[in-house]
Amino acid sequence: MLKRFCLFALLNIIVSIAYARDIYVSPIGNDHSNGSKTAPFATLQKAQAAARKNKQEKVTIWLMGGTCYINNAVVFTAADARPANAPLSIKAYQNQQVTLAASKALALNWQPYKNGIMQARVKGDVIFDELFVNGQLQHMARYPNYDADAKHFNGTADDVLSPERIARWQHSEGGYIHALHKSEWGDMAYRITGKDAKGELTMEGGWQNNRPSAMHAKYRFAENIFEELDAENEWYYDKTSHTLYYYPPKNLNLKNAIVSTPQLESLFVFNGDAAKPVTNINIDGLQLTQTLRTFMKNREPLLRSDWTIYRVGAITMQGAEHCSITNCYFNNVGGNAMVFSNYNRNNEISGCKIIGAGSSGVAFVGDPAAVRSPLFQYSQANDLAKMDKTPGPVGNNYPADCRVYNNLIEGIGRVEKQVAGVQLSMCQSITVSHNTIDDVPRAGINVNEGTWGGHIIEFNDVFNTVQETGDHGSFNSWGRDRFWFPNRKQMDSINLAHPELALLDVVKPIIIRNNRFRCDHGWDIDLDDGSSNYEICNNLCLNGGLKLREGFNRKVYNNVIINNSFHPHVWFKDSKVSFQHNIVSSGYFPIGVKFWGDDVDNNLFPDSAALNKSLKNHTDAHSTYGDPMFVDAAKGNFTVKPNSPAFKIGFKNFPMDEFGVVSPRLKAVAHKISIPAIAASMDNSASATMAFLGAKVKSLNTLGERSATGMASETGALVLDVPRRSVLYGVLNANDVILQVGERKINDIKDLAAAAMGLQIAKEITLEIFRNQAAQKVVVKLK
Structure with missing residues (x-):
């Protein structure tokens, strides 16, 4: 015993x-x-x-x-x-x-089917959403076929929903239609539920974008359709017969291949709360892969931004303190890589690779219940008499004081397109530092709204952004906080009566400093729709320029803007905006700016013509022009030499070799940014204008005009001014876009001039215009 x-x-x-x-x-x-x-x-x-x-x-x-x-x-x-x-x-x-x-590794007995396609019975109840063979992601049977070089969705076709195409699909239920938003503001997805009596598809979905619209007419594709299984690396699973069909490449030994399919959305979940948090846990040095796609669950609106969210990632952290994810490799996860949801304090993700995520890289998303007087749709507005005017959040159920440091984020948005390398929503004092973010369909870094500020965005290298969408930037933000109205006239009156409302949500300044941005399909830095309380300094902008639309309390200084310039859009009176000590490559591109903020001055222009255009706007009285004398622009060193005229306007050099990831392990595999050749001074002369019924108009033909008006494309006639003597006074406003005159479509002012010729004997005319993000018709009395 x-x-x-x-x-x-x-x-x-x-x-x-x-x-x-x-x-x-x-x-x-x-x-x-x-x-x-x-x-x-x-x-x-x-x-x-x-x-x-x-x-x-x-x-x-x-x-x-x-x-x-x-x-x-x-x-x-x-x-x-x-x-x-x-x-x-x-x-x-x-x-x-x-x-x-x-995922689940499958034991399969492959047999020939036809036309090079193999088939195998699958035992048990297995989810089939993606398929990996020897760790490599395969393609769900799709139309059009996968094309690695295609810009949108790796292949799109405008006849995806044609009757002829749909008629081929015997059992389309369970298939998906993916499409860009009509205005290219992200994407939408639909699950096919069957066909109606007319043979047309019945579908559910489209909720993945918080700015509802029709599908884009061209950028769309279908997947998970058996009849579209016709190319190597494609597969289809028949749920009824439990049969997997796969078209293997010729060089694959399928008998010995490891075939797996994702079964889980997350690998790690931190599930605490503020009262009982999860504390002091670190996950280090692991490869995390093959989680489920979550695009059909992405439907929670994020206040009034264009975003919806699904609060799940390969790692989901909620109710945690002093926890960290370090040196991990998120490899082809199906949804978000890392989500910090609701209460989080002093947590960190650092030293990680996030490659090929189906959705976003890192997302911070707080609780809407912590937002005072929250709104969830672009067109909504608060009743000022009833609005909670207490600054800041309610309670503490949101991420704060967390860090995203030294991460390599590439090729995300593989499935979803309204994504970001780092997304910040309803959170405070998040530091995003020394990350390299590239090859993304939308923003590299996105601040969803002002709540509650305090973020530090520094030393990041962000490039090859806005690759599949439009009207966005390498850094993007919205400021549609509780004070903001989508109607400009209302905003003007609110601003004059209650200037203090602008900072109720963004109670701490957001600092963007010492970053390098390059966007070839939008702006390098894009502060949109009322983004307020920003300090932007020491940034190198390599292509897209810097845009400030609406907004208050913004200081922009000591930035270098290559091959572009400053884009001020529709500013308010007394907006408390300053733009000083910057090097620009052309004159500014103002749209709808009557009031030029507190101090737009002491900047360096490339030549006298660019400076003189700014002087006409009564800005830049102390600015100058000349060659900035960069040390080695060809190699990306845009510091200026000791005798540069930039020093005369107060410019100070800042480091040009500290952008992006810092660890040698990540530096060795990170993509390298392309440094542009410096172009000659950009032509900033006004494009041709014409008088139409007494109003001054021009062709809408720039990205800035498209963004300022909310148009989905650069088309139509942009209204610049409607003087009192015009018959259009009181009917049209500056920044309206004329889309149609009577039955004539208006693509540019040439079309408008032709339409005007037919109005000499008309008593009235119906115009279709675009205003406040929507098309509408107005009737004009001509006699």
């Missing part, structure tokens, strides 16, 4: 020692083992349970090399909370490659 007791005691000692500091998990482990190096567990959940037994000292769960197919996400709760002096780390053992796949 004594021997048995002693043996039992000895085993307890061995187990407790194993649980004390180091716990081991291996793909070939066993959960009935003791978790030691020589007898590792098989699952993280077993190791997690063991770690809970020791909170008096630091514990490390070591994962041994190999691929683990995870059946259930690891969920941390308050029961896993650790004291600061006894944290928990989950790490790769001796830097071995550890892959956690949220």
Whole structure:
């Protein structure tokens, strides 16, 4: 009896020692083992349970090399909370490659089907949303076929929904239609539910964009349609017969291939709250892959921005403090890579690679209940008499004081297009520093609204952005906070009567400094729709220029803007905006600016013509012009030489070699930005104008005019001025766009001139115009 007791005691000692500091998990482990190096567990959940037994000292769960197919996400709760002096780390053992796949590896017996397509029966209840073969993502059967070089969705066709195409699809239910927003403000997706009596598709969806619209007429594709399985690397799963069809490439040994399909949305979930947070847990050095796509669940509106969100990522963190994700590789996850939802404090993601995520890279999203007088649609507006005028948030259920540092984020938005490398919404004091973000369909960094400011955006390298969408920037923000009205006349009156309202939500300034931006399809820095309380300094803008639309309390100084300039759009009176000590490459591009802020002055222009145009607007009295004398522009060094005229206007050099990731490991694999050749001074002369019924108009033909009006394309006739003597006075406003005169479509002022010739004997005419983001018709009495 004594021997048995002693043996039992000895085993307890061995187990407790194993649980004390180091716990081991291996793909070939066993959960009935003791978790030691020589007898590792098989699952993280077993190791997690063991770690809970020791909170008096630091514990490390070591994962041994190999691929683990995870059946259930690891969920941390308050029961896993650790004291600061006894944290928990989950790490790769001796830097071995550890892959956690949220998928199921399939045992398949492949048989020929036809035309090079193979088929295999699948046992059990398996989700089929994506397919990986030997770790490589394959293509759901689609039309048109996948084209790696196609700009939008890797291939689109305007006849996707043609009757002829749809008639080919015998069982279209379960298929998907993906399309860009009509104005290219992100995308939308629809699940096909069947066909109606007319043979037309019935669908559900389209909720993925918070600015509802019809599908884009051209940029759309269909997937998960059996009849479209006609190209190598395509696949289709028949749920009824439990049969997987796959068109393998000729060089693939399918018999020995590892075929897997995602089953989970998340691999790790931190699930606490402010009262009982998860604390002091670190996940380090793991590869995370093959999570489910979540695009059909992306439907929660983010206040009045263009965004909707699904608060789930490969790692989802909610109710956590002092937790970190470091040196991990998010490889082809199906949805968001990392989501910080609601209460989070002092958490960090750093040293990570996020490559090929289906949705966004890193998203911070607070609780709308923490927002005072929240609104959720662009066209909504608060009743000022009833609006809560208390500054700042309600409670603390939002992310704050967190950091995104030294991450490489590339090729995200593989599935969804309203995405960002880093998205900030309903949060405060988030630091986004030394990240390299490129090859994204929309913004590299997006600030969704002003709530509640305090962010520091610094030393990032952001380029190859807005690749598949439009009217956006490498950095983008909206400021449609509780004070903001979509109607300009109302905003003018509100601003004059209540200037204090602009900073009720953005209570702390947002600082953008020491970054390098390049956007070839929009602006380098785009502050849209009332974005307020910004300080923007020491940024290198390489192509798209810097735009400020509406907004208040913004200081822009000491930036270098190459091959572009400053784009002020529709400013308010007394907006408290300054633009000083900047180097620009041409004259400004103002649209609808009557009031020029506090101080637009002391800037360096390339030549006298560019400066003189600004002097006509009564700005830049102390500015000058000349060659800035960059040290080595061809190699990206835009510091200026000691005798540069830039110093005369107060410019100060800032570092040109500190942008982007800092770790050698990430620097070695990061894409490199393309440095543009410096173009000659841009032609900033006004384009041709004409008089139409006494109003001054021009062709709408610039990206800036498109953005300022909200048009989906650069077309129509832009109204510049409607004097009192015009018959259009009181009917049209400056910044309206004339789309149609009677039955004649207006693409430019040539069309308008032709239409005007037919109005000499008319008594009235109907115009279709675009105003306040919508087309409308007005009747004009001519006699």
